[in-house]
Amino acid sequence: MKRFTAVAGTVLSGLLILWSALPLPAQAQQEPIKIGVIYGLGGAAAPYTKPAITGHELAVDEINAKGGLLGRKLQLVIRDDQSKPDVGIREARDLILKEKVDFLMGVIHSGVALGISEVAKEYKKLYLNTIAKTAALTEEKGHRYVFRSASNTAIEGRAAAILMADKPFKRYAVIGPDYEYGHRMVDDFIGHLKTLKPGVQVVAEAWPKFGERDFTAHVNALLQAKPDMVYSSLWGGDAIAFVKQAKPYGFFTKTQYMNIAAADLDVVVPLGAETPEGIWGSSNYAFYHPDTPANREFVAKYKAKANDLPPAGAFFGYVGTYFLAEAIRKAKSADTEKVIDALEGLTIETPIGPLTMRAYDHQATKGQYWGRLKRVPEFPFPIMGDVQLIGGEKTLRPVDEIKALRGAK
Amino acid sequence: MPDLSAFADPGFLAVQCLNGLTQAMFLFLIASGLSLIFGVLGVLNFAHGSLYMLGAYLSYTIASWFVGSPATFWVALVLGSIGVALVGGIIESVFLRPVYRREELEQLLVTYALVLIISDLVKLAWGAENRSGSRPALLAGSVDIAGRDFPTYNLFVLAVGPLVALGLWLLLRRTQFGRLVRAAANDREMVGVVGVNVKGLFTGVFMLGAWLGGLGGGLAAPIGAIFPGMDVEIIVESFIVVVVGGMGSLGGTLLGALIIGQLNAFGILFFPRFAIVFVYVLMAVVLVIRPWGLLGRPVTRG
Numbered sequence: 001m002k003r004f005t006a007v008a009g010t011v012l013s014g015l016l017i018l019w020s021a022l023p024l025p026a027q028a029q030q031e032p033i034k035i036g037v038i039y040g041l042g043g044a045a046a047p048y049t050k051p052a053i054t055g056h057e058l059a060v061d062e063i064n065a066k067g068g069l070l071g072r073k074l075q076l077v078i079r080d081d082q083s084k085p086d087v088g089i090r091e092a093r094d095l096i097l098k099e100k101v102d103f104l105m106g107v108i109h110s111g112v113a114l115g116i117s118e119v120a121k122e123y124k125k126l127y128l129n130t131i132a133k134t135a136a137l138t139e140e141k142g143h144r145y146v147f148r149s150a151s152n153t154a155i156e157g158r159a160a161a162i163l164m165a166d167k168p169f170k171r172y173a174v175i176g177p178d179y180e181y182g183h184r185m186v187d188d189f190i191g192h193l194k195t196l197k198p199g200v201q202v203v204a205e206a207w208p209k210f211g212e213r214d215f216t217a218h219v220n221a222l223l224q225a226k227p228d229m230v231y232s233s234l235w236g237g238d239a240i241a242f243v244k245q246a247k248p249y250g251f252f253t254k255t256q257y258m259n260i261a262a263a264d265l266d267v268v269v270p271l272g273a274e275t276p277e278g279i280w281g282s283s284n285y286a287f288y289h290p291d292t293p294a295n296r297e298f299v300a301k302y303k304a305k306a307n308d309l310p311p312a313g314a315f316f317g318y319v320g321t322y323f324l325a326e327a328i329r330k331a332k333s334a335d336t337e338k339v340i341d342a343l344e345g346l347t348i349e350t351p352i353g354p355l356t357m358r359a360y361d362h363q364a365t366k367g368q369y370w371g372r373l374k375r376v377p378e379f380p381f382p383i384m385g386d387v388q389l390i391g392g393e394k395t396l397r398p399v400d401e402i403k404a405l406r407g408a409k
Numbered sequence: 410m411p412d413l414s415a416f417a418d419p420g421f422l423a424v425q426c427l428n429g430l431t432q433a434m435f436l437f438l439i440a441s442g443l444s445l446i447f448g449v450l451g452v453l454n455f456a457h458g459s460l461y462m463l464g465a466y467l468s469y470t471i472a473s474w475f476v477g478s479p480a481t482f483w484v485a486l487v488l489g490s491i492g493v494a495l496v497g498g499i500i501e502s503v504f505l506r507p508v509y510r511r512e513e514l515e516q517l518l519v520t521y522a523l524v525l526i527i528s529d530l531v532k533l534a535w536g537a538e539n540r541s542g543s544r545p546a547l548l549a550g551s552v553d554i555a556g557r558d559f560p561t562y563n564l565f566v567l568a569v570g571p572l573v574a575l576g577l578w579l580l581l582r583r584t585q586f587g588r589l590v591r592a593a594a595n596d597r598e599m600v601g602v603v604g605v606n607v608k609g610l611f612t613g614v615f616m617l618g619a620w621l622g623g624l625g626g627g628l629a630a631p632i633g634a635i636f637p638g639m640d641v642e643i644i645v646e647s648f649i650v651v652v653v654g655g656m657g658s659l660g661g662t663l664l665g666a667l668i669i670g671q672l673n674a675f676g677i678l679f680f681p682r683f684a685i686v687f688v689y690v691l692m693a694v695v696l697v698i699r700p701w702g703l704l705g706r707p708v709t710r711g
Contacts, residue, residue, distance in 0.1 A: 207681055240539060
């Protein structure tokens, strides 16, 4: 009898151990799907990343209110990379190893994004970039584990070139912040424009540092070259300071000006009535275009949550979250490899219409909005007139070219 | 690559030279505060850029209270910079006074902590969005310089810079306060021994330095972006100006600012792709040839 008790005890405790090691279906369902979200939360990045986080939260709130995904809630774990690659890499590792997140999202700084992409590859975690633009991330440095729901420098440069291909301007001057993003935006614009419109010349270039306070020497030098059009890849505070300082030099009457960020809310709102009318401005997202029920609904939802109009960052955070969520739904699993397969070629509905994640390079078909800025009675800041969406496949760098870039590496 | 035909155009050269001068005046106004505080108090104030940022934000906010009045800009500039001076007074008496006798590294840590604190407070008070002020109607236009447009506002800055330089010179050379300040810069113990209120003197000097930084911020507010990261760039630039000119020498700060202004204005014509490096090269050259700066004095610290 004693022996029987001992045996039974051993068997029972063995069973208990086995049982506890097995995943409990009921328990697993309650565990949230954790998403690590990394952004530079201070400095010049803040006007983009603060609304981006609100965008992520808005999407997660909506999804969780409908019962979450696969019966699990979504949970965001937000970290600050201070716009420094080493900090971003450290935070990404920490999120993967300590927080045990299932996915990584976010990042505005191109250098940080490239760093985190390498971490994602090393640990085989899916990283969906939401704002950082360097084309390298999905082109020559692309791999299975990195995706981008935002546009990239190739898309934005090519879109601007397509816009200008049928315009009469021949003599171009360029100005951009002197780092990866600023240079790529200019190179992709000029490169594509020269193929679309042979005979275009670059007559002057200016490379102020990012965060420059004084653009006046550049303004005078650009004007001296007598360009027909000045193409600018300045953004944020730089885009504001340049316009303010250039205006009294008669800059905007002496030459045409196009700026990839001039229609962003964080630029036009502070510029307000001082914005020169007729300059060519672009934005990644505009709350007033397209004027569709889907976009109006997004604007209303964002306003209700943040008590403000949604800037581009808000759209990026929101749409990035939905790309990931729809892929999880389609994969019927939160397993990284299955979600990657589901995300490749996935098309989702967004506030601005359908967007597709191209299967080859994991780059979304997110186009660019352009228009000439004009004042309107409804808002204290100018908006794009006759907004044009330049998007879809033609703005993406062709797959063959990317293959060549990756091969050449 | 450089288009040297621009150098045959006197109008272009005149405007480019004025652009360099305007930049120099901004640099001088801001860096002189840093230099003054270092020269007298012996503290390298990392938070000087934060005071500049605070000057921009305060001027912006005060201007928004008086929208529509022609005096908006002037009231904002005066009150904003005075507000920064008051903040400077609090910083000096609460945070710096206890660490004067400590090692320089500890003083640096205190001022660095202030950078982080002020940065967060600014974000709490004003949010993360970009903002920008407005030029007064009087200075919003441009004047004709050799057939070219030149901003009236920049002419105004070109006048403010020398006025402030002259004022500082008179204050330090011709007043009792100035004599005490110079004496304290040489030997603060001795000044204390002869019965001078050194604590009050130091607070006064720090407030003056803070006021200069705040004034620079207030002047920059209408022609640039005001955002939570604007403190970082300016402290680096001011530091370079002070190092080139000579730590603690106001004349050196002025000379350093003038050289850097022209170097930036004309350097970009030759090497547009290297606009960022000119000042660093200059600083490196000065540090090799005259490690104590152009007008500084070699100091042996104990």
